[in-house]
Amino acid sequence: MRNLAAMCLAGLLGLSPQSHLQADEAPPVLVIHGGAGTLSRDEMTIESETAFRAGLMRALLAGYQVLDGGGSAVDAVSTAIVTMEDDPLFNAGRGAVFTHGGRNEMDAAIMDGETREAGAVAGVRLVKNPILLARAVMRDSPHVMLTGQGAEEFALAQGMDLRPPEYFRTQRRWKQLMRRLEPTAGRPRTIDRVGTVGAVALDQHGRLAAGTSTGGMTGKRWGRVGDSPIIGAGTYAANPDCAVSASGHGEYFIRAVVAHDICARVRYQGLEPPQAARQVVLEDLVQMGGEGGVIVLGGGGQFSAVFNTTGMYRGVIDGPGRARVAIYLDEDLSPAVSGGE
Ligand code: ASP
Numbered sequence: 072m073r074n075l076a077a078m079c080l081a082g083l084l085g086l087s088p089q090s091h092l093q094a095d096e097a098p099p100v101l102v103i104h105g106g107a108g109t110l111s112r113d114e115m116t117i118e119s120e121t122a123f124r125a126g127l128m129r130a131l132l133a134g135y136q137v138l139d140g141g142g143s144a145v146d147a148v149s150t151a152i153v154t155m156e157d158d159p160l161f162n163a164g165r166g167a168v169f170t171h172g173g174r175n176e177m178d179a180a181i182m183d184g185e186t187r188e189a190g191a192v193a194g195v196r197l198v199k200n201p202i203l204l205a206r207a208v209m210r211d212s213p214h215v216m217l218t219g220q221g222a223e224e225f226a227l228a229q230g231m232d233l234r235p236p237e238y239f240r241t242q243r244r245w246k247q248l249m250r251r252l253e254p255t256a257g258r259p260r261t262i263d264r265v266g267t268v269g270a271v272a273l274d275q276h277g278r279l280a281a282g283t284s285t286g287g288m289t290g291k292r293w294g295r296v297g298d299s300p301i302i303g304a305g306t307y308a309a310n311p312d313c314a315v316s317a318s319g320h321g322e323y324f325i326r327a328v329v330a331h332d333i334c335a336r337v338r339y340q341g342l343e344p345p346q347a348a349r350q351v352v353l354e355d356l357v358q359m360g361g362e363g364g365v366i367v368l369g370g371g372g373q374f375s376a377v378f379n380t381t382g383m384y385r386g387v388i389d390g391p392g393r394a395r396v397a398i399y400l401d402e403d404l405s406p407a408v409s410g411g412e
Contacts, residue, residue, distance in 0.1 A: 097273070097275060097276075097277055097372065098275075098372065098389070098390050099135070099138035099139065099144075099147070099272065099273055099274050099275050100138075100272065100273045100368060100372045100374060100387070100388070100389045101131060101134045101135050101138060101147055101148075101151060101270065101271075101272045101273075101387065101388050102270065102271050102272075102366045102367075102368050102374045102376070102385070102386070102387045103127060103130050103131055103134065103151050103152075103155070103268070103269065103270040103271075103366070103385065103386050103387075104267075104268065104269045104270075104316060104318055104364075104366045104376065104383055104384060104385045104386075105123065105126065105127055105130075105155060105160075105161050105266060105267075105268050105384030105385070106161070106162060106265040106266040106267040106268065106318045106383065106384055107265065107267075107318040107319050107362075107363045107364035107378040107380045107382070107383035107384075108265030108318075108319075108362075108363075108380050108381075108382065108383075109265070109380060109381050109382070110265065110380070110381055110382025110383070110384070110398055110399060111381055111382070111399075112399065115398075119160075120398065122160055123160060123384055123398065124396050124398070126155065126158045126160050126161065127155075127384055127385070127386040127396040128386065128394060128396055129154055129158070130151045130152075130154040130155045130158075130268075130270075130386070131151065131386045131387070131388050131394050131396070132388075132394065133150050133151060133153075133154045134147040134148065134150045134151030134154070134270060134272065134388075135147070135388040135394070136150075137150050138272060138274055138275065141274075141275055142274065143274050143276075143278060143280070144183070144184070144185075144272035144273060144274040144278045144279055144280035144314075145181065145183050145206070145272075145278075145280040145282075147270070147272040147274065147280070148181060148202075148270040148271065148272050148280045148281065148282040149181060149202050149203060149206050149282060151270040151272075152179075152200075152202040152268055152269070152270050152282050152283075152284050153200050153202060153203065155268035155284070156199075156200050156201065156202060156268065156284055157199075157200070159241045159243075160266065161266040161267075161268050162244075162265065162266030162267050162268075162285055162286045162287075163177065163179075163201070163266065163267060163268045163284040163285050163286060164177065164199060164200055164201065164239070164284065165199075165238060165239050165241070166239070166241045166243075166244060166266070166286075167239055167244065167285070167286025167287075168244050168247065168248070168266075168286040168287065168288065168289040169240075169244055169245060169247070169248040169286075169289060169290070170287075170290070170291050170292065170295075171248075171252070171290045171291065171292040172292075173248065174196060174236065175196060175236065175239040175240065175286055176194045176195070176196055176286070176287065176291070176294075177192075177194075177195050177196070177198070177201045177239075177284070177285065177286050177287070178191075178192065178193045178194065178195075178201065178284070178285055178286075178287060178296055178297060178299045178300040179191065179192055179195075179201035179202045179204065179205040179282070179283065179284035179285070179299065179300055180192075180205050180216075180282065180283055180299060180300040180301070180302060180305065180306040181202060181205045181206050181209060181280065181281070181282040181306070182209075182280065182281050182282070182302060182306055182307060182308040182314075183209065183278070183280050183308065184278060184279030184280055184281070184308030184309050184310040184312075184313075184314050185278040185279070185280075185310050187308075187309055188209050188210075189209055189215050189302045189306075190205040190206055190207065190208030190209025190210070190212070190215060190216075191205050191208065191215060191216040191217075191300040191301070191302060191306075192204045192205050192208060192216070192217050192218070192222045192300060193216065193217075193218045193219070193222070193296040193300045194218050194219040194222070194294055194296060195219070195222050195223055195226070196223070196236060196239075197223055197226075197233045197234060197235070197236070198222075198223065198226050198231055198232075198233060198234075199231075199232040199233065199234045199238070200231075200232065201284050202282055202284045203231060203232075204217075204222065204225070204226050204229075204231055205282070205284075205300070207225070207226075207229045207231065208222075208225070211229060212225065215302065216300065216302075218296075219294070244286075244289070247289050248289055248290060251289050251290040252290065265318075265384075266286075266384075267283065267284070267285035267286075267299060267318040268283070268284050268285070269281070269282060269283040269284070269299075269305075269306070269316025269317070269318060269366060270282055270316060270366075271308070271314035271315065271316050271366055271367065271368040271374075272314070272368070273314075273368055273370065273372055277310070277311070277370060278310060279308045279309070279310050279311070279313065279314040279368065279370060280308050280314060281306050281307060281308040281314040281315055281316045281330070282306060282316060283299040283300070283305050283306045283316045283317065283318075284299065285297065285299040285318075287299075287321070288320075288321065296321075297321025297322070297324075297325070298317060298319075298321035298322075298324035298325045298329070299317070299318075299321065301325055302331075303328050303330055303331035304317070304321075304324050304325045304327075304328055304329060304330060304331070305317040305318075305321065305324055305325075305329070305330060306330055307330035307331050307333075307334055308334075309334050309338070310370055311369075311370030311371075312334045312337040312338045312344070312369065312370065313333060313334045313337045313344040313347070313367055313368060313369050313370070314334075314367070314368045315329070315330035315333050315334060315348070315365050315366070315367050315368075316330070316365065316366050317329050317330055317363060317364070317365045318363055318364060318365075318383065319356075319361060319362050319363010319364060319378075319380070320361055320362050320363055322361075323356060323359055323360065323361025323362070323363070324356075324361065324363060326359070326361075327351065327355055327356055327359060327361060329351055329352070329356065329365065330365065332347075332351050332355070333347045333348050333351050333365065333367060334347075336350060336351070337369065343369065343373055344367045344368065344369035344373050344374070344375065345367060345369075345373060345374070345375030345377065347367070348365050348367040348375055348377040349375075349377050351365075352364055352365055352377045352378065352379055353377065353379055356379060357379050361379075362379060362380055363378065363379070363380060364376060364377055364378020364379065364380060364383045365377055365378070366385060372389065374387060374389065376397075376404055378400075381399070381400055382398050382399045382400060383397075383398070384396075384398055385397055385398075385404060386404070387404055
C-alpha cells in the first residue's frame with residue numbers, strides 16, 4: 072500500500088519511481104476507460120468528478136503494479152477492470168445499470184493479443200467480477216462465450232465469487248431506471264448508461280491484451296447483449312497491431328465491428344492505431360449515428376482515447392509514475408507519447 076501511495080504521488084507530480092525493467096524489455100503501458108458519454112462540467116458535481124478521477128487512478132495503479140512486476144498484459148487488464156467492477160461508481164459489477172425488469176445483467180470479455188485466445192460472458196447476474204469469469208472461459212473452457220445460467224454454472228464449478236442480487240444494486244442506478252421508465256421519457260440519455268469499464272495493456276514482453284466489462288444499457292430488455300462481450304465489436308487484441316476496448320451505444324458498435332475494424336486498418340493499411348481509431352470512431356460511426364468511443368494501444372506503445380461524445384472517463388500510465396486521468400473532451404491525456412490523443 073505504501074508503494075501504491077508513493078506511485079500515486081509520483082504520478083501526480085510527474086516523477087519516475089524506480090523501474091524494474093531489464094535492458095531488453097519495453098516500458099509497459101496501461102490505458103483504461105470508465106465509459107464514454109455525455110459528460111459536461113455543468114452536470115457534474117465536484118464531488119462526483121473527484122470520485123471518478125480517484126476511481127480511475129486506483130484502477131490504473133492496481134493494473135500497472137502487475138505490469139511493473141513483470142506480469143502479463145492479460146493479468147494487468149483483469150486487475151484494473153476488477154478494481155472498477157468493485158467500485159459502485161462504474162456501470163460494471165457492483166453498480167451495474169438495471170434492466171427493464173429491475174435486474175442487473177452483466178457482460179464482459181477479455182482477449183490475449185499474443186495468442187488471440189478470448190473469453191466472454193453475457194447476461195450474468197450473480198458473478199462478482201464478470202471479467203474474471205471471462206478470463207476463466209478463455210483459460211479453462213474449450214469455448215469463447217458463455218451466457219446466462221450456463222455461464223453461472225461454469226462460474227460455480229470454477230469456485231468463483233458469487234454474490235446475491237442485492238450486492239450489485241445501487242440507489243443511483245435504480246433512480247436512472249425509474250426515470251427511464253417514465254412514460255414521458257424520450258430517447259435514452261447516454262448518462263443513463265455511462266460507466267462501462269475497459270482496459271488495454273502492453274506488457275514488458277510486448278504482449279497486448281484488451282478487456283471490457285459492463286452492465287449494458289439502462290432499461291434493456293429481452294436478454295439484450297451489447298458490444299462489450301462480442302469479440303471484434305467492443306473488445307479485441309492482436310499482436311503486434313493493436314488492442315481496443317470500446318464504450319458506447321452497443322448496437323452500432325456491433326454493426327460497425329469497431330474494435331476489429333480498427334485493428335484491421337492497422338494490419339492491412341499500416342495505419343497507426345490512434346489514426347485507425349479516429350477513422351472508425353469519428354468518421355464511420357458518426358455517419359451511422361453511433362455514439363461512443365474507444366481506447367486503443369499499439370504494439371509500440373502508441374495509444375489514444377478517441378470518442379465522438381463530450382466525454383470519456385479515461386486514464387493512462389505510460390511509464391513508471393506517469394499516471395494521468397481525464398474526463399472531458401478538452402483534456403489531454405498523453406503529452407508524453409507521440410500518437411496519443
Ligand atoms: N457498450 C455498452 C453496451 O452497449 C454500453 C456502454 O459502453 O456505455 O452494452
